Amino acid sequence: MQLGLVGLGKMGFNMRDRLRAGGHEVIGYDPRPEVTDVPSLKGLADALDAPRVVWVMVPSGPITQQTIADLAAELSEGDLVIDGGNSRFTEDQPNADLLAAKGIGYIDAGVSGGVWGKENGYGLMVGGSDDDVARAMPIFDTLRPEGDRADGFVHAGPVGAGHYAKMIHNGIEYGLMHAYAEGYELLAAEPLITDVQAVLQAWTKGTVVRSWLLDLLAKALKEDPGFDAISGYTEDSGEGRWTVEEAINHRVPAPVIAASLFARFASRQEDSPAMKAVSALRNQFGGHAVKRVGLSG
Amino acid sequence: MQLGLVGLGKMGFNMRDRLRAGGHEVIGYDPRPEVTDVPSLKGLADALDAPRVVWVMVPSGPITQQTIADLAAELSEGDLVIDGGNSRFTEDQPNADLLAAKGIGYIDAGVSGGVWGKENGYGLMVGGSDDDVARAMPIFDTLRPEGDRADGFVHAGPVGAGHYAKMIHNGIEYGLMHAYAEGYELLAAEPLITDVQAVLQAWTKGTVVRSWLLDLLAKALKEDPGFDAISGYTEDSGEGRWTVEEAINHRVPAPVIAASLFARFASRQEDSPAMKAVSALRNQFGGHAVKRVGLSG
Amino acid sequence: MQLGLVGLGKMGFNMRDRLRAGGHEVIGYDPRPEVTDVPSLKGLADALDAPRVVWVMVPSGPITQQTIADLAAELSEGDLVIDGGNSRFTEDQPNADLLAAKGIGYIDAGVSGGVWGKENGYGLMVGGSDDDVARAMPIFDTLRPEGDRADGFVHAGPVGAGHYAKMIHNGIEYGLMHAYAEGYELLAAEPLITDVQAVLQAWTKGTVVRSWLLDLLAKALKEDPGFDAISGYTEDSGEGRWTVEEAINHRVPAPVIAASLFARFASRQEDSPAMKAVSALRNQFGGHAVKRVGLSG
């Protein structure tokens, strides 16, 4: 089928390739002239046959908001917009309302798989009406991994459910990554273990902890033994924070995901203000030596 | 090759099957007459040709200690004992020393894969001397999953390294399971999500969180939607506790694995003494109502 | 000085007493006829001499919002409203703006001390302009504990700062209480300790952990040894949740406060959905027995 695709970055660019390889007609728009198929959103709307389906794949937050508002101006009754970015699920209903005022449908789609999705297919979680989802199904079926639809695609519920599921997916991802990371550090700390990479590699088949993330960790450590070249400084992209906030909203204990998130915060601190306070306290009551800034160890 | 196998429980029984299917001559011993091939450990020693290789697959702790001591009495110089149970790695060197005093070799082998290993192969992590490991390699090659040896087997280091690696494997497993579990609870708490099982199922391909554990979780939830039939009461088998203890020994922060372990402890408490103290405190300073035992909520 | 006081519940009632004992003229309003001094908010406004100062001490959230909106209607230019409840600090600026539109000043005041404040004085953290704070200082000076003003009162910053400081105070309180609670549970678990209450009592002087909360915990345990009469079921009043949300907003690792909050969530669950998932997973891969609901342990 025909699809408009707004945003041809790391994810959108690959998705265009996969969709075209699957036989769809994809017209992409991106502000960068070297990748775009049309010069503007208006040009995109003009190039598509009504009723149109437009997939938005731009950074979450204000850029997504603006893109959807701009699309509301360019599109017409009966069109359909899919937000495939990492938007917070609470933004979906406002987006849907904005578009519904013009008779335009809305689907929120969580997309997982990263740079590997082009080849392996993308895991998809979508929210919206049955009719809208059915209409975009040919696109979903090409983007998702081959095999049973239920193993790589879910219509998770009404508008918002797709991004909620994706948010939780990423929250889990934080926890999984940190579990492996703790295990890695514990292996690296033990002199009995003569080859940490070999242990991780050996876990990739047959064990209870085997997973795609483990495959990647074993691969990464092979490429950079000891992770000597990279820093532990790690960004977080929003979903982890939102997951903990939803845990609070739903009164769900989430110690593992929260700990993973806090470890990312800590990774970006030169020194911990909290630990300065602890160090100062120990000095106050116990006369314990504190390490002075600027002095060696 | 010929192998003696002590312990024909859930794990050992299946391993005997897999090894025999792989062409090995396995003589099993178990105190239960209905499964054993020989009447006693002595009978096992007699039935095996020297130099013997004997795999011990019994519950960790005193039973393993006793079994190895008994084997030390029955076996001879040049024999080899493999402890494939979930022993604490700190017990391996004493076991090795006990056997070395009689000229018997020792390998510690961590075995992962659970009840599925018979079919899929077992992930193996072993510790010991190069010579001992080479000698038992035909056994390891049959037990491990098919494909590259490095993807399901590792000679992780000297005696103790195999069980250390297995301990960390299980510590990671705790963290992974709890990350999925928190995500499950967060999905189940959100009204937008109309079918939690379908979301988990959709994550099994293409997503970043895909794994064998996720496959099992989706399967379990399909069999028992809402997990209505089972309690959250959950045992722990030792490796999680030992992993946190090693984190302490190595001064490695392990908040995710520790949180997973503590959640198991909490699952076995009728009520939390700590929370009783918190509740009592709130009542003391704030006049906040406490819930009296025996009164409805 | 003269003060209007809206809300004569557990906190407001005691505060009226303390203020009157301090020589202030307090006119209180509460919907309950048995405690109110005037029949309505309008009656309160009429009874006060302009320019008026009115302290609001009602439950945080919609009731506070409504009360402040109602006061905006009844009060006049030059009056001053103080919100002394546990409002979220993000609500202060909107409240201040609403009142400022009518020329009415606003102070947010965090009040700590619970039911003991009447006797000991209340710890006060306020936010607002210098002029507004100066104007209300006679009230603050009577409410706060005797001694140096700086030891029980702080003008923490502009509007919002008082409630922010109170929120963090309560977040810390969660962590402190849970630290003691874990220690209590660890004492109670150890057979060597013959009298847990005596240990807590002995910590109340001279030790590093001495505090008012510890005094209360020792007292509570004396009144109810073993906390046999009360349940661990524990509510949370908002500030703990908000503190963790601010930790997320500020990218500050807050594992202790988060753990304390999650423990409260868990205390209110009959069974843990997350642990049901863990239990189901263990059964899937390991054949570990699960505890069936409705069967004894």
Place this chain on the structure above:
Amino acid sequence: MQLGLVGLGKMGFNMRDRLRAGGHEVIGYDPRPEVTDVPSLKGLADALDAPRVVWVMVPSGPITQQTIADLAAELSEGDLVIDGGNSRFTEDQPNADLLAAKGIGYIDAGVSGGVWGKENGYGLMVGGSDDDVARAMPIFDTLRPEGDRADGFVHAGPVGAGHYAKMIHNGIEYGLMHAYAEGYELLAAEPLITDVQAVLQAWTKGTVVRSWLLDLLAKALKEDPGFDAISGYTEDSGEGRWTVEEAINHRVPAPVIAASLFARFASRQEDSPAMKAVSALRNQFGGHAVKRVGLSG
């Protein structure tokens, strides 16, 4: 009464002063000639009248073990040894047995109060027999804070109970300190708060969080605003680690104390190996940029 005191460091030196001021005859031994009263342990034994009471106040671990073994050689039947250091409670029974073989009694005494104990008195938790404790009571009564004995002293149980109680005391201390430290960091992160020290100071009276540790934190921040001069690098002295190990042994969830301990471990890492692994993973699946070592942010 007469007391031998072995170890005149930061704690022992002050204790000698307090005991002498209380009218006791204290003969101190320390290897440093400038502080010792006698030239050797043998000299100490000779200088004391039998039956002797000797208080050991040396660093926990091998030095304490050796000191007690040396004392066993120098002392006689009917003497009494008190270990007042921060020994692990599991070492007490072996110490007691060693001394009992010669008819010498043993008390383990946890001592809290740090450098302030000389002036304020020390919180004391002791383990041992009723007779031994009664015999040393004049010493305990002088060391403990003035006022009711029960508020600064406890005979917590048999040998080991004193050090167990002290271990838990210190575990709680870790949690308390970290709760304040998180709150401090959250105050410092918020622009609305114009003077963090003033907020902490204002909490010292009347509030729920008031405590001696809070007094010290406010004092420390006054001396070094922003904690600019000190590093967050923080040692741990053993009791925190042991407390978490006992939590594991007793199957008690201890997330707050564990988090506090892990934060100390993290404070001593130049970079986090675990976070390097997380960063590497994110780069693998998402193409997320990693921060290269040696490059600016």
